[in-house]
Amino acid sequence: MLLKINFESDVPIYAQLKNQIIRGIAKGELDEGESLPSVRQMAEDIGINMHTVNKAYNLLKGDGFITIDRRKGAIVNKIPIPSSEEYDDILKEELESIISEAHCRGVSEEDFIEACKEIYSVYKRK
Structure with a gap:
C-alpha cells in the first residue's frame, strides 16, 4: 500500500496517515492479521516524526482498526468493526x-x- 502525505495540507499528518490506513483496510489492500510497518520504519519511509506515526497508530487502535502487540507490532484487526x-x-x-x-x-x-x-x-x- 502506497501512502501519500500532503505536507501542504491543513489536515494534520497523523490524521492523513490514519485515514489512508483505514482506506487501505476498507479497499482490501491491508488484510486481517497483516502487520503494519513499525513506527520507526513508517516514520523513516514517509520522512516524518515517529511521534506522528505513534499518534496515528494509537488512534487506529482506539477505533478498533489495529491491535498493537509489543512483539508483533501493529496488526490489522478483523473487519467489519461493530458500529456503535x-x-x-x-x-x-x-x-x-x-x-x-x-x-x-x-x-x-x-x-x-x-x-x-x-x-x-x-x-x-x-
Whole structure:
C-alpha cells in the first residue's frame, strides 16, 4: 500500500496517515492479521516524526482498526468493526457538515447521492 502525505495540507499528518490506513483496510489492500510497518520504519519511509506515526497508530487502535502487540507490532484487526451509537453520532455530524456545504455550493441531492454511491462502490468487499 502506497501512502501519500500532503505536507501542504491543513489536515494534520497523523490524521492523513490514519485515514489512508483505514482506506487501505476498507479497499482490501491491508488484510486481517497483516502487520503494519513499525513506527520507526513508517516514520523513516514517509520522512516524518515517529511521534506522528505513534499518534496515528494509537488512534487506529482506539477505533478498533489495529491491535498493537509489543512483539508483533501493529496488526490489522478483523473487519467489519461493530458500529456503535457514538460512531453513528460522529458519522451524522460529519455528514451534516459535508451535506450543508454541498447544498450551499449548489450540489443537488441526486448528484450528492450519486457521488456517495461511486465512492462507496470502491469499498465493497469481494
